[in-house]
Amino acid sequence: MSVLNPCMSCGACCAYFRVSFYWAEGDDAGGLVPAALTEPLTPFLRCMSGTNQKVSRCVALSGTPGISVSCSIYENRPSPCRDFAMSGENGIANDACNRARGHHGLPPLELPSPLLRSA
Numbered sequence: 001m002s003v004l005n006p007c008m009s010c011g012a013c014c015a016y017f018r019v020s021f022y023w024a025e026g027d028d029a030g031g032l033v034p035a036a037l038t039e040p041l042t043p044f045l046r047c048m049s050g051t052n053q054k055v056s057r058c059v060a061l062s063g064t065p066g067i068s069v070s071c072s073i074y075e076n077r078p079s080p081c082r083d084f085a086m087s088g089e090n091g092i093a094n095d096a097c098n099r100a101r102g103h104h105g106l107p108p109l110e111l112p113s114p115l116l117r118s119a
């Protein structure tokens with residue numbers, strides 16, 4: 001049986017946190033992340049455009065958080081996005097995930113539940 005991954009209808013983390021990472025992850029420095037979608041932050045850090053502002057929303061996020069979303073650069077997304085775990089993944093809660101969800105009016109992902117796992 002296939003269970004939809006909650007992230008596919010969430011996207012809260014992509015519209016809440018500042019997504020910053022080492023500048024050389026950009027494709028203008030040998031990395032994968034499209035540099036055109038980033039902004040300089042410090043001499044060593046850059047961030048996804050749209051995430052360094054009071055009302056944060058990554059420029060690469062498509063769709064509506066809480067309804068249906070996707071990352072337009074999924075294969076080339078930066079390390080913080082790759083490392084960020086959905087709360088409940090591998091049975092481990094992630095308060096940051098649930099904080100972002102709460103900001104968008106979404107309920108926390110509870111533990112433990114097989115529904116929290118993608119199939």
Ligand code: SF4
Binds near residue numbers: 059
């Ligand atoms: S790059 Fe993709 S996964 Fe990362 S914050 Fe932006 S939309 Fe979300």
